[in-house]
Amino acid sequence: MEQILVIDDDDDLRTTIIEVLEQEGLTAHPAENADLALNLLKKHPYHLVLLDMVMPGTDGMTAIPLIRQQAPRTRIIAMTAFSSAENAVQAMQRGADDYLVKPFKIDALMLSIRQNLQEARFQECHKDTDMDDVFQGLSNVLRRQILIFLHRQGMTRFMDLVRALEVEDHTKVNFHLKVLREVGFIEQNAHKQYSLTNSGERAAECLSFISKNI
Amino acid sequence: MEQILVIDDDDDLRTTIIEVLEQEGLTAHPAENADLALNLLKKHPYHLVLLDMVMPGTDGMTAIPLIRQQAPRTRIIAMTAFSSAENAVQAMQRGADDYLVKPFKIDALMLSIRQNLQEARFQECHKDTDMDDVFQGLSNVLRRQILIFLHRQGMTRFMDLVRALEVEDHTKVNFHLKVLREVGFIEQNAHKQYSLTNSGERAAECLSFISKNI
DNA sequence: AGATGTTGTGAAGAATCCTTCACAACATCT
DNA sequence: AGATGTTGTGAAGGATTCTTCACAACATCT
Numbered sequence: 001m002e003q004i005l006v007i008d009d010d011d012d013l014r015t016t017i018i019e020v021l022e023q024e025g026l027t028a029h030p031a032e033n034a035d036l037a038l039n040l041l042k043k044h045p046y047h048l049v050l051l052d053m054v055m056p057g058t059d060g061m062t063a064i065p066l067i068r069q070q071a072p073r074t075r076i077i078a079m080t081a082f083s084s085a086e087n088a089v090q091a092m093q094r095g096a097d098d099y100l101v102k103p104f105k106i107d108a109l110m111l112s113i114r115q116n117l118q119e120a121r122f123q124e125c126h127k128d129t130d131m132d133d134v135f136q137g138l139s140n141v142l143r144r145q146i147l148i149f150l151h152r153q154g155m156t157r158f159m160d161l162v163r164a165l166e167v168e169d170h171t172k173v174n175f176h177l178k179v180l181r182e183v184g185f186i187e188q189n190a191h192k193q194y195s196l197t198n199s200g201e202r203a204a205e206c207l208s209f210i211s212k213n214i
Numbered sequence: 215m216e217q218i219l220v221i222d223d224d225d226d227l228r229t230t231i232i233e234v235l236e237q238e239g240l241t242a243h244p245a246e247n248a249d250l251a252l253n254l255l256k257k258h259p260y261h262l263v264l265l266d267m268v269m270p271g272t273d274g275m276t277a278i279p280l281i282r283q284q285a286p287r288t289r290i291i292a293m294t295a296f297s298s299a300e301n302a303v304q305a306m307q308r309g310a311d312d313y314l315v316k317p318f319k320i321d322a323l324m325l326s327i328r329q330n331l332q333e334a335r336f337q338e339c340h341k342d343t344d345m346d347d348v349f350q351g352l353s354n355v356l357r358r359q360i361l362i363f364l365h366r367q368g369m370t371r372f373m374d375l376v377r378a379l380e381v382e383d384h385t386k387v388n389f390h391l392k393v394l395r396e397v398g399f400i401e402q403n404a405h406k407q408y409s410l411t412n413s414g415e416r417a418a419e420c421l422s423f424i425s426k427n428i
Numbered sequence: 429a430g431a432t433g434t435t436g437t438g439a440a441g442a443a444t445c446c447t448t449c450a451c452a453a454c455a456t457c458t
Numbered sequence: 459a460g461a462t463g464t465t466g467t468g469a470a471g472g473a474t475t476c477t478t479c480a481c482a483a484c485a486t487c488t
Contacts, residue, residue, distance in 0.1 A: 085302040089313045092306035099303045131425055132355060139353035140446085141346060152287045153259075158465055172447060174466060179445095192465070195283075210348060210420045354476085372435055386477060388436065393475095406435070 002117055003045065004028045007037045007063070008052040008079070017050065020106055026113075034058035034066070041070045048116055050109075053080035053091070061091060068095040075116040079104075134203060137183040142167070143176045144207060147185060147196070151204035155193040216331055217259065218242040221251045221277070222266040222293070231264065234320055240327075248272035248280070255284045262330055264323075267294035267305070275305060282309040289330040293318075351397040351417060356381070357390045358421060361399060361410070365418035369407040 004026055008014040014030050021028040029046075031037035033055055041049075049067060053060035060078060067076055078091045081102040088099045098112045138144055145165055150156060153164075158177075162170045177194065180186045185200030196204060218240055222228040228244050235242040243260075245251035247269055255263075263281060267274035274292060281290055292305045295316040302313045312326045352358060359379055364370060367378075372391075376384045391408065394400045399414030410418060 083299045085297040085299055085313060085315050088299040088302045089306060092303060093312070098307070099299060101299050131358070134424060135349075135353050135358075139349055142446095144345065144349075154284050154286050159463080169448070170464090171449080171466080175446075178466095196286075201286075206420075206424045207345075209423055210345065356476095373433080383478065384434090385436080385479080389476070392436095 001027045002047045004113070005031055005037060005040060005046045005049040007031045007034060007049060007055075007060075009033060009055045010052070017109070020110075021113075024110060034060070034063035037063070038066055038070060041067060041074070045071065046074050047120060048075040048077065048113060050077050050079060050113075051096075053078055053087070054082065061087075061094065064091060064094040064096055073120070075120050077112055077116060133183045134206075137180055137185050137203060138207065140176065140179075142173070143180055146173070146176060146180060147200065147204045147207060150186065150194060150196050151201065151208075155189065155195045157191075157193050161194065215241045216261045218327070219245055219251060219254060219260045219263040221245045221248060221263060221269075221274075223247060223269045224266070231323070234324075235327075238324060248274070248277035251277070252280055252284060255281060255288070259285065260288050261334060262289040262291065262327060264291050264293060264327075265310075267292055267301070268296065275301075275308065278305060278308040278310055287334065289334050291326055291330060347397050348417060348420075351394055351399050352421065354390065354393075356387070357394055360387070360390060360394060361414065361418045361421060364400065364408060364410045365415065365422075369403065369409045371405075371407050375408065 004021055006014050006017050006021070006028055008017070009032055011032070014032065018028040018030055029040065031040055034051075035058055037049065037051075040046075051060050051063060051067070058066075060080070064076060064078070067074065075098075076096045077098045077100060078088075078096040079100045079102055080087065083099075083101040091099050097116055100109060100112060138147075142165070146161065149161065149164060156164070158173075159170070161177075162173045165173065167173050177186065180200070181188075184197060185203050186194050187197050188194055218235055220228050220231050220235070220242055222231070223246055225246070228246065232242040232244055243254065245254055248265075249272055251263065251265075254260075265274045265277060265281070272280075274294070278290060278292070281288065289312075290310045291312045291314060292302075292310040293314045293316055294301065297313075297315040305313050311330055314323060314326060352361075356379070360375065363375065363378060370378070372387075373384065375391075376387050379387065381387050391400065394414070395402075398411060399417050400408050401411050402408055
């Protein structure tokens, strides 16, 4: 069952939204401010949060990165009555996945929720690569260089990659490309160009996270 | 020198922006439509593109993911005269890094450019400090289990660790402890209890980061 | 002292990972 | 067509990593 957290200080609206969500067969919990919400998120995993931007105490804009930090995989839909393009951009830059302008139709809300839950589920099933595969992919210097190069460069053809990495024996690169393909980090398009899959992108981001943090 | 690509069908605006950027000491190239821009991006790496949303031919909104795919690390600043929150959200969801509403002050443009270039540069510093040791330490299931256990548990004696991990042969654990010690992730105190060093703590945090994000 | 449990070493072999080599299919250019 | 460059396979062997085994120093308990 999909778990949803509704963060809004307006009692009526919060209750209404929760009733609608439960009618739609989703499980929804209320939180009347951001701090309570963060506590709930600490204890329990949610698939998605609906977050009001304007609240007493910690406001929504501030809360976004805190929620992101606490629950990196949880979808965040920002809601606001005072909308502007600048505000929307800021919310997205801080990590919101969508941004709804009040008053919205229930249909619009449900559409956004359904889409975000589905994308999350898609990424989830793409995540079935286990930690072991990840480390299998990352456990070799050349493979890490390939990942980083493709992360920076995007689509690249085989020999260009070989030359960029300054490897004399191209079959060596081939061997490691095969490993990366088997692990699901890279793929080839119709023109035989290599690029990262999204799980490969995430792996490359992990690499940069590690190199930053070690 | 920072390379910038200005994509706009309005000749006057394009020229003006390029002049300003060059006065600021940046290198800027023009492209009057999205297809020309994609060709330029294929040939040459840019740090940042300024992208008009409304153009004949491939429009800006369509171009964003294409640019993203061709040049994943290039910053994209979307520009539009017809702004709405919905439009801004869509641009960000497709991969824009910022979204400016025309007419904008030159100062606002330069601020966004400077910020984006700086963040990009920050992410760039990928210095391959001995990542090899790190991965040496993390490249084995049992070693990862040991790290995670010590991260949760703190100081632990040898046989307690062996039993907690349910390994039948204690010398196996010993072997991996030795590796972890050589890499500098763990240490022993006077009572022969094992615990994480601070670099070991950081490694364990990387592990949990990875398991959250993959 | 003797029995039991803890902590550790070193070496041999197994398993895995990586490199190298020989070669081949295919595209592109002259 | 022939030459050149690109992309790829498979097998052999070398290198590294992991497991297992035999054993030993030391503490603790009875």
